[in-house]
Amino acid sequence: MLxxxxxxxxxxxxxxxxxxxxxxxxxxxxxWKSMSERDAVMRRFREGMRLVxxxxxxxxxxxxxxx
Numbered sequence: 593m594l595x596x597x598x599x600x601x602x603x604x605x606x607x608x609x610x611x612x613x614x615x616x617x618x619x620x621x622x623x624w625k626s627m628s629e630r631d632a633v634m635r636r637f638r639e640g641m642r643l644v645x646x647x648x649x650x651x652x653x654x655x656x657x658x659x
Contacts, residue, residue, distance in 0.1 A: 593636045593637070593639055593640030593643065594640060595609075595612075595613050596609050596613060596633055596636045596637045596640055597637060597640045597641065597644060599612070599613070600637060606630060606633045606634060606637070607619075607621075607624050607630070609633050610627075610629045610630065610632070610633045613633065613636075614629050614632060614633065616629040
């Protein structure tokens with residue numbers, strides 16, 4: 593998620609990020625719109641931004657069961 597956010601903040605497109613992070617093939621803009629890699633990169637971006645904006649605190653506050 594952080595690699596996707598860093599890529600966007602550096603000016604990369606979602607497609608460029610997918611090519612690097614997910615090793616996706618470069619395709620036309622039309623084909624890109626229906627690829628599962630597009631959805632994966634956009635989902636990682638949304639979830640990552642949620643964490644960056646403060647949701648990471650919920651990860652820190654969870655109690656871990658000891659065994």
